Amino acid sequence: MFLLTGDLGYAALEPFREEFPDRFLNLGVAEQNLVGFAAGMALSGKIPIVYSIAAFVTLKSIEQIRNDVCYQNLNVKIVGVGSGLTYSQYGATHHSLEDIALMRVLPNMKVICPGDPLEVEGAVGAILADPGPCYLRLGAKGEPRIHQESVDFRLGKGMIIKEGKGVALIACGNILANVIEAWGYLKEQGLNPRVISMPTIKPLDENLLEDTFSKFQHIFTIEEHSLIGGLGSAVAELVAERDRKPFSFHRIALPDKFQETAGWLDYMREQNRLSSEAIAKTILEHFKM
Amino acid sequence: MFQVEISKLERHAKHIRKNMIGMVSRVKGAHLGGGLSVVEILTTLYFSVLKVDPQNPKKTDRDRLIFSKGHCANALYATLVERGFAPSSALNDYYANGKLLTGHPTRDCLPGVEVSTGSLGHGLPMGVGMAWTARYDGQPHRIFAVLSDGECDEGSTWEAIHSAGHHKLDNLVAVVDYNKIQSLGRTSEILELEPFKAKWEVFNWQVREVNGHSIEELLQVFENLPFAKGHPSVVIAHTIKGKGLPGLEDTLASHYQVPSAQELSQILEGY
Numbered sequence: 123m124f125l126l127t128g129d130l131g132y133a134a135l136e137p138f139r140e141e142f143p144d145r146f147l148n149l150g151v152a153e154q155n156l157v158g159f160a161a162g163m164a165l166s167g168k169i170p171i172v173y174s175i176a177a178f179v180t181l182k183s184i185e186q187i188r189n190d191v192c193y194q195n196l197n198v199k200i201v202g203v204g205s206g207l208t209y210s211q212y213g214a215t216h217h218s219l220e221d222i223a224l225m226r227v228l229p230n231m232k233v234i235c236p237g238d239p240l241e242v243e244g245a246v247g248a249i250l251a252d253p254g255p256c257y258l259r260l261g262a263k264g265e266p267r268i269h270q271e272s273v274d275f276r277l278g279k280g281m282i283i284k285e286g287k288g289v290a291l292i293a294c295g296n297i298l299a300n301v302i303e304a305w306g307y308l309k310e311q312g313l314n315p316r317v318i319s320m321p322t323i324k325p326l327d328e329n330l331l332e333d334t335f336s337k338f339q340h341i342f343t344i345e346e347h348s349l350i351g352g353l354g355s356a357v358a359e360l361v362a363e364r365d366r367k368p369f370s371f372h373r374i375a376l377p378d379k380f381q382e383t384a385g386w387l388d389y390m391r392e393q394n395r396l397s398s399e400a401i402a403k404t405i406l407e408h409f410k411m
Numbered sequence: 412m413f414q415v416e417i418s419k420l421e422r423h424a425k426h427i428r429k430n431m432i433g434m435v436s437r438v439k440g441a442h443l444g445g446g447l448s449v450v451e452i453l454t455t456l457y458f459s460v461l462k463v464d465p466q467n468p469k470k471t472d473r474d475r476l477i478f479s480k481g482h483c484a485n486a487l488y489a490t491l492v493e494r495g496f497a498p499s500s501a502l503n504d505y506y507a508n509g510k511l512l513t514g515h516p517t518r519d520c521l522p523g524v525e526v527s528t529g530s531l532g533h534g535l536p537m538g539v540g541m542a543w544t545a546r547y548d549g550q551p552h553r554i555f556a557v558l559s560d561g562e563c564d565e566g567s568t569w570e571a572i573h574s575a576g577h578h579k580l581d582n583l584v585a586v587v588d589y590n591k592i593q594s595l596g597r598t599s600e601i602l603e604l605e606p607f608k609a610k611w612e613v614f615n616w617q618v619r620e621v622n623g624h625s626i627e628e629l630l631q632v633f634e635n636l637p638f639a640k641g642h643p644s645v646v647i648a649h650t651i652k653g654k655g656l657p658g659l660e661d662t663l664a665s666h667y668q669v670p671s672a673q674e675l676s677q678i679l680e681g682y
């Protein structure tokens with residue numbers, strides 16, 4: 123196992139580098155070489171983990187991810203940090219609002235977007251045990267814990283965090299913390315939503331989703347990603363092909379536009395209706411219709 | 412240098428050319444010109460330079476060849492067959508429905524095909540990763556990457572060149588099939604590569620230039636690998652696109668056209 127970075131990871135990768143200096147490689151600001159190099163390592167029997175900012179590695183080196191890694195089905199793990207609006211203050215070039223869409227359309231790629239630090243821990247173990255290409259979508263350091271104790275993380279399996287009735291909220295990524303808070307507001311308003319963390323977007327936990335479709339009347343997906351092509355779209359694909367739809371379905375995500383201002387994460391989430399209050403409000407508005 | 416060796420390789424090269432011209436003409440395929448320019452390079456490598464065993468194509472200490480100019484897979488397939496990695500009947504699968512011999516190589520489509528290529532600029536970065544890993548593991552095998560000249564327009568190629576030079580990967584050898592015609596015209600008119608040697612040297616590579624159709628020169632240059640310890644090696648091989656195809660040598664048309672059925676039988680007679 124090797125950790126490869128494209129000159130990123132300050133105040134994050136140093137512990138690994140200190141403990142395993144010969145397994146750590148900074149290949150500089152050259153993402154296409156970074157992923158091609160990783161493919162070469164995997165062809166030589168190693169397990170390279172490629173670390174970069176989500177926007178850079180999924181966009182600049184997408185052809186290498188597609189042709190070198192996925193087409194050859196190599197054991198390369200791509201880790202993108204700063205997903206969604208994590209780097210909101212830096213501007214649109216650092217926002218990663220397309221990466222789930224881009225990665226999930228690639229054959230052989232698995233797409234994992236953990237909801238809290240315990241899910242991250244579980245996900246890392248799971249992707250290292252998987253023999254093929256994986257994309258791990260991370261936020262930032264210091265995110266709140268949602269789970270109480272370590273989770274039994276399985277690729278392709280969602281987790282029911284709150285049981286609930288009538289309304290189901292399906293989330294991926296660190297927006298889960300806001301979804302849990304929104305759940306609190308909704309409970310005060312008399313709703314009793316199920317909350318599901320769906321950290322693997324490809325493959326989706328179709329069994330859990332089917333169970334949800336059959337038992338719940340109002341289903342929402344929530345993600346810090348474009349409305350187009352992410353978790354919501356993936357679930358919508360299943361909804362659309364299901365014969366019976368005795369439920370309403372609605373995606374909560376970012377609009378199809380670039381963020382035009384600067385701002386810290388909480389502000390940007392508010393502006394884009396992804397704060398916990400806004401999520402709750404969107405859901406309640408749905409019932410007034 | 413034994414003259415016997417050179418004559419033997421020249422016979423193999425002739426046979427490879429004949430099979431390639433037949434194979435690509437049969438399906439009216441593309442990229443014959445760039446395949447013909449790389450024939451002596453591949454012949455010399457597979458018959459005299461690479462430590463490979465057609466009976467054991469995956470043996471761990473083999474030299475690896477990455478055919479980065481994947482569009483000229485026709486040359487790679489014909490060479491692998493000539494070398495004994497597959498029977499000549501395998502060439503009937505070229506472009507064929509349901510068969511594995513795609514126009515650009517897919518890994519293992521034939522024994523001996525190390526890497527899937529086809530989009531230019533991908534081969535050398537993978538080669539750099541393989542070379543670095545081989546050195547890390549203390550393994551003695553070498554990594555060869557065969558590039559096209561047009562491919563040296565790609566930024567990813569230069570990222571790899573930069574990386575290999577920095578990491579002093581002297582188990583890595585690049586060979587550029589410098590036929591000076593890319594897919595819409597001459598390299599000098601589109602994106603001049605000269606001074607080509609200097610560009611590689613500036614990135615810490617050791618460079619040799621040869622006549623890419625002289626098996627003698629190719630043998631001599633490959634005898635001396637690595638050209639210097641602590642530096643990756645590159646052979647800039649001056650070649651002619653469409654070499655061996657009367658009327659199409661050194662033309663852009665050779666990238667796209669094949670002989671007509673009538674021309675073909677005449678040409679193949681000459682082989």
